[in-house]
Amino acid sequence: MNTLPLSVTFDNRPLPRRVGLVTLATDHTTEVDFSVLPAHGVGVYATRIPFANPVTPETLAAMARDVTSAAALILPDEDLDAVVYSCTSASVVIGDEAVREAIRLGKPRAEPITPISAGFAALRALKAERITLLTPYTPRTTQPMADCFRGAGFALQGVSCLNLTDDREMARISHATIIEAARAAIAPDSQALFIACTAVRAATIVDRIEQTVGVPVVSANSATLWAAARACGVTGPIAPGQLMRTA
Known part of the structure; x- marks a missing residue:
């Protein structure tokens, strides 16, 4: 075995900005949606957090103890930037x-980002106050989210x-079903529609849903992607939808 007599030189890190993802062990969707960022000079680095279905307030709350170590x-x-x-x-x-x-x-x-904090910021950036909320969850899991939206004004x-309980099934909801659910859910006088759940594959078809x-x-995911991109200084329409054209 030879040790080469070379003076090794090092470049700066290949991607100048960095985003970390803490995703559920069962997540099929987030990393795919965030794969647009490297083309804009942002590296995406993910870790997984323990989670076991069904999606209930109790199983969701159990993740609290692992967030810090995962980050x-x-x-x-x-x-990391975010x-x-x-x-x-x-x-x-x-x-x-x-x-x-x-x-x-x-x-x-790092700037800490959640779908709720990013979602609220996104809706305010769009100047939307009257909202329709659509989730893939059961009514019992949806109710705290509705209360959270109302509490935020x-x-x-x-x-x-x-009325689904398995986030792996939520990740398999067809685009056609997402669009039809949005059509059925949208309420009169709404200024925006918020689609909850990072498992749902809505981010890539936001423009079709808007139509x-x-x-x-x-x-x-469109909210967290938007917030993470802005935290890294990336602007412009990196994904579909009116939000991505909002500063």
Whole structure:
């Protein structure tokens, strides 16, 4: 074996900005939706957090203890621009600020992002106050989310759910079904539609949903993708939808 007598030189890191993802063990969707970022100079680095179906307030709350360690596991001792906790319903059940504080403990210099904090920011950027909420969950899991929206000052014109309990099935909801559910759910006088759940494959068809319902559409993943991109200084329409054209 030869040790080559070379002076090794090193480049700067290949992608100048970095986003960390804390995804559920069962997540099929988030990393796929975030795969648009490297083309814009943003690296995406994911870790998984334990989760076991069904999706209920109890199983969602059980993830609280693992958020900090999961965030810290992403590129240990290196900085990230943002860390996304990719679960809408758990952000509500655990408490949005509690989740973001748990991220800060694991990655103190990263901007903590959740689907709820990003979703609210996105809707406000779109100047939408009257909202229709659509979820894939059961009524029992949807109700705390509806309460959270109202507590944040949004007027819910309508709340609809698909009564599913397995997030792996939520990830298999067809695009046709998502569009039809949006059509059926949208309430009169709504200024926007929010589609909850990071498992639901809505982010890539937001423009098609908007054409159907006639108002801006924000999905859980389009909101966090938008927020993470902006945290990294990336602007412009990196994905479909009116939100991506919003500064």
